[in-house]
Amino acid sequence: MSILKVARMGHPVLRDRARALDKSDIRSPLVQKLIDDMIDTMHEYNGVGLAAPQVHEGLRLFVGLLDDEPGPDSETTVVINPEIVPSSTVMEEGWEGCLSIPDIRGMVPRHVEITLKGLDRHGKAREHRLKNFAARVAQHETDHLDGVLFFDRMRSMATLTYLDEYTRYWVKDRDED
DSSP states (O other), X not given: OXXXXXXXXXXXXXXXXXXXXXXXXXXXXXXXHHHHHHHHHHHHTTOSEEEXXXXXXXXXXXXXXXXXSOOTTOOEEEEEXXXXXXXXXXXXXXXXXXTTEEEEEEEEEEESEEEEEEEOTTSOEEEEEEEHHHHHHHHHHHHHHTTOOHHHHOSOGGGOEEHHHIIIIISOOTTOO
C-alpha cells in the first residue's frame, strides 16, 4: 500500500463536486488500490475519515471510522456514492478538524442522527444508522465530495482556533472531577 499526498485547503480539487462511481468501476484494480491506499493514508495521519478529493481524486468515495468512539480496534468503513438522510431535525455543534486543514479546529453544527446510504467496496448497497460522532464523521466526509469544507458550515468564526490553543483553552482537563 501507499501513503498518498493529502490536498490542503486552497487546492481546487477540494472545491469541486466529485463524480459518482459506476458499479463497474468499483471492482477495478485501480479503485480497489485507491481504497486501500486511502485507508493507509487515513491511519498514517491519525484521521478518522478521508474523502477521495482529499487525495486528489474527484470521486464520490470516502473511508472512515464510523464507531461512536473509534479506537485501535475500529474497522474502517468504505462508502461509495454516499447519500445522507437526516433522521431528525436535531443538530448539535461539535469540534471538527480536517487533514486538509492541518492544526485548525472549529465548532460545526451537524445532524445528531442520520441514515447513511451508499455502496461498499464490492458494490453492494449498504445502509448505516449513525448518531453523534459517527454521524458527524460521515457528514464531514460527504461534504468533501460536494466541495464543502467545515469552515463553510460554521455558524461563527469565533471558535476557529489552532490546535495548540484548542488543547490549551477549549479541551476540558480530564484530571478534574
